[in-house]
Amino acid sequence: MSGQYHRSHRWAWFFERPGYLLFMVRELTCFFVGGYLVVLLVTLGKLAGGGETALVEWLASVSGPWWLTAHLVALVAAVWHTVTWFGAVPQAMPIYLGENRLPAPIAAIVMGYGPWLTVTAVILWWVLR
Amino acid sequence: MDVKDTVMLEIFRYHPETDSEPRFQSYEVPYNEDWVVLDAINWIKDHVDGSLTHRWSCRMGVCGSCGMMVNGEPKLTCAAFLKDYYPFGIKVEPLVNFAVERDLVVDMDGFMDKLQEVKPYIIRDDVNDTSEGEYRQSPAQLAQYKQYSMCINCMLCYAACPVAGHEDEFLGPAALALGHRYNKDSRDQGQAERLDVMLAGEAIWGCTFVGECTVVCPKHVDPAGAIQQAKAMAAQEYFKGFVMPKGTGVSKGADG
Numbered sequence: 001m002s003g004q005y006h007r008s009h010r011w012a013w014f015f016e017r018p019g020y021l022l023f024m025v026r027e028l029t030c031f032f033v034g035g036y037l038v039v040l041l042v043t044l045g046k047l048a049g050g051g052e053t054a055l056v057e058w059l060a061s062v063s064g065p066w067w068l069t070a071h072l073v074a075l076v077a078a079v080w081h082t083v084t085w086f087g088a089v090p091q092a093m094p095i096y097l098g099e100n101r102l103p104a105p106i107a108a109i110v111m112g113y114g115p116w117l118t119v120t121a122v123i124l125w126w127v128l129r
Numbered sequence: 130m131d132v133k134d135t136v137m138l139e140i141f142r143y144h145p146e147t148d149s150e151p152r153f154q155s156y157e158v159p160y161n162e163d164w165v166v167l168d169a170i171n172w173i174k175d176h177v178d179g180s181l182t183h184r185w186s187c188r189m190g191v192c193g194s195c196g197m198m199v200n201g202e203p204k205l206t207c208a209a210f211l212k213d214y215y216p217f218g219i220k221v222e223p224l225v226n227f228a229v230e231r232d233l234v235v236d237m238d239g240f241m242d243k244l245q246e247v248k249p250y251i252i253r254d255d256v257n258d259t260s261e262g263e264y265r266q267s268p269a270q271l272a273q274y275k276q277y278s279m280c281i282n283c284m285l286c287y288a289a290c291p292v293a294g295h296e297d298e299f300l301g302p303a304a305l306a307l308g309h310r311y312n313k314d315s316r317d318q319g320q321a322e323r324l325d326v327m328l329a330g331e332a333i334w335g336c337t338f339v340g341e342c343t344v345v346c347p348k349h350v351d352p353a354g355a356i357q358q359a360k361a362m363a364a365q366e367y368f369k370g371f372v373m374p375k376g377t378g379v380s381k382g383a384d385g
């Protein structure tokens with residue numbers, strides 16, 4: 001229809017609402033998680049490659065304060081991604097008990113935090129036993 | 130309450146026959162503690178400027194026609210109290226992500242088309258004779274979709290959705306939640322037809338789960354949740370389409 005007014009696209013839309021910004025932060029965590037995975041894969045490659053010197057040299061090259069900081073940032077990003085993900089799971093996968101829907105915090109524990117902690121505990125036990 | 134108190138409303142004005150660009154006009158409105166923004170706009174229209182154009186009907190959060198941007202936030206103006214903004218000014222604009230027809234009125238046509246696309250009605254392969262009575266449903270079956278049936282088509286979710294503003298193919302929160310409402314209805318048999326529509330292009334996949342549709346929904350419909358559930362359902366149908374012969378999978382027609 002003629003005469004309508006079309007407002008222009010807002011390129012900086014992610015600054016308009018706190019929710020948009022949090023969404024962008026959640027999306028950007030993938031770079032840190034991805035970066036950490038690259039380091040982990042290279043480490044596994046060196047380990048599988050057999051040469052102990054190569055592994056030791058590689059590990060030395062990824063230590064130091066900058067690398068430690070990078071790993072800490074990646075850890076924070078991964079935890080943030082996990083927490084927001086578990087927060088979203090009850091919305092995406094509702095559990096009904098008859099007429100009643102399991103409340104979101106309980107559903108997040110049942111489907112997210114519970115299995116996460118269980119798996120973590122099993123791995124810790126397996127590594128430390 | 131001091132009736133001499135006033136509050137300033139800054140209102141988006143656009144009259145296509147005279148304006149090439151919108152402008153903002155300020156109005157001083159008597160402050161009344163139990164007034165909502167819609168009352169203030171109606172007062173302006175009745176007492177100051179009869180040319181101000183806006184939509185409203187029920188004044189009780191049921192009809193869904195009074196949605197506007199109030200200080201940048203998509204709101205039902207009949208549920209936005211002046212006292213929550215007083216003594217500061219209030220900026221009122223038409224819902225974003227829609228073309229403006231006139232002043233605070235937006236073009237709803239695209240939204241209406243999207244609502245129709247998801248076939249928001251019960252589809253049956255086998256229609257019972259009325260003598261057999263109604264299709265019965267248990268409270269547990271009702272609970273599966275009741276939340277998603279509360280939508281009043283106010284379009285606040287479209288104004289809150291960054292994808293709806295950028296991607297025309299995307300059906301948007303309300304339409305997808307409504308489609309999901311029928312897909313979850315035990316009396317319905319039209320799931321495959323609806324999923325065909327949802328699976329096309331960006332219709333549902335445009336959603337990146339920003340989740341602000343759910344935040345602004347005045348009826349607690351949770352469109353974001355409905356869309357993620359519908360995505361899971363659509364993905365299942367899509368993969369079923371590979372393993373099942375045509376006619377039983379995605380493309381199941383009215384007669385299977």
Ligand code: FES
Nearest residue numbers: 187188193195207
């Ligand atoms: S006037 Fe009906 S919802 Fe506000």
